[in-house]
Amino acid sequence: MxxxxxxxxxxxxxxxxxxxxxxxxxxxxxxxxxxxxxxxxxxxxxxxxxxxxxxxxxxxxxxxxxxxxxxxxxxxxxxxxxxxxxxxxxxxxxxxxxxxxxxxxxxxxxANGAPAGERLRGAGYPRISKPSDGYDLNRGRVVFRQNCAQCHGVDGQGSRDGQGHTTFPPLWGRGSYNWGAGMAQVDMAAAFIKANMPFGRPGSLTDQQAWDVAAYIDSHERPKDPRQNGTVAQAARKDHAGEDSFYGTTLRGHLLGIGVGAGGAVEPG
The missing domain is CATH 1.10.760.10 (Cytochrome c-like domain)
Known part of the structure; x- marks a missing residue:
């Protein structure tokens, strides 16, 4: 510098x-x-x-x-x-x-020296096609516990160092990204996971495993989408139409999207 x-x-x-x-x-x-x-x-x-x-x-x-x-x-x-x-x-x-x-x-x-106005190799997250079998939360839970829990915890709440800095981020719940974040969409999370996780072993998961574990992570409650003024159903139609997301669905007896603290977080299932 x-x-x-x-x-x-x-x-x-x-x-x-x-x-x-x-x-x-x-x-x-x-x-x-x-x-x-x-x-x-x-x-x-x-x-x-x-x-x-x-x-x-x-x-x-x-x-x-x-x-x-x-x-x-x-x-x-x-x-x-x-x-x-x-x-x-x-x-x-x-x-x-x-x-x-x-x-x-x-x-x-x-970006010094990088050309402007064109998509560079390595930009974004390399998207992966959705498997013909879709995704499965039970399989995703197994992938999570075998590959992710060591760093992010079985409860998905990550870890922090002695200075309060997040070493491994929480993946759901109060301390994580909210429902309006791109990572709350399963396809986005799957792309990130496939290219970069587990930490130190990027690319080691199959496409199916990446989709399954992304779905498992994004099937948990997290902070409310700040755009939501009315009901979850109204926000789902207005802001989440066409997304591959669990926003607005009921899972494990809980309406996802109401946000942590507004009915409680969904526990790992």
Whole structure:
């Protein structure tokens, strides 16, 4: 990293990215940091690396029906993946915040020399087709306990170090991403898991195992989607139509989507 004000901004952005709850705690409502999904401080290929994301914006996004800037995308991550506390729209940093400037500067530094306006190899998560057999929660539970529980715990609540930093993130419940996050969609979670998990053994699961364990993880209750103003059924039609998600379904006697603390979390089944 260079010296001077530019290097200082890069370092601040790196710190925010890797220890988000410590450096911008007012904008984080769970136990996650940016690098829990964008691995190796946003550098790892096939883990939605920042060197590939930087040159991809502004871009039209079908999910929002509008053109999004990189700042817009970061704000959405705070609102959904980081479960920013506060109002319906979340408490992401205000537009033009120094938080965005530092994060974007860090991402620009990672992307130095990368071409803009084209999809780079290793961008995003490599999507995998849904198996002809679909997915099965019982199989997913077995995959989870054999491959994931060692780091994330049998209860899926992860672990933290002595300084309160999340070493392995919670995958459901109060400390995890909310129902509006992309990772709450089974296909997105399966893609991430297939390419990157188990930690240290990426690609070792079959496509079927990745889909099964992603479904198992995303079949548990988590924080409420901040867009939900009315009922879960109304939000399912408005914000979750067409998703491969358990949002709005009843499982183990619990309506998924009401959120942790509004009827209790679903225990591992």
């Amino acid at each position: 260079p010296d001077g004000p530019y290097g200082d901004a890069i370092r601040r952005g790196s710190n925010i990215f890797t220890r988000t709850g410590l450096h911008v705690k007012d904008h984080v409502g769970n136990q996650l940091s940016c690098d829990n999904c964008h691995l190796d401080a946003g550098r790892r290929a096939n883990a939605a690396p920042m060197w590939a994301a930087y040159g991809a914006y502004p871009a039209f996004r079908a999910t929002t029906g509008s053109v999004s800037t990189l700042e817009d995308r970061i704000a959405a991550c705070f609102t959904y993946s980081m479960n920013a506390p506060g109002s319906v729209s979340g408490k992401a940093p205000a537009p033009g915040s120094q938080v965005y400037r530092d994060l974007v500067t860090y991402m620009a530094w990672l």
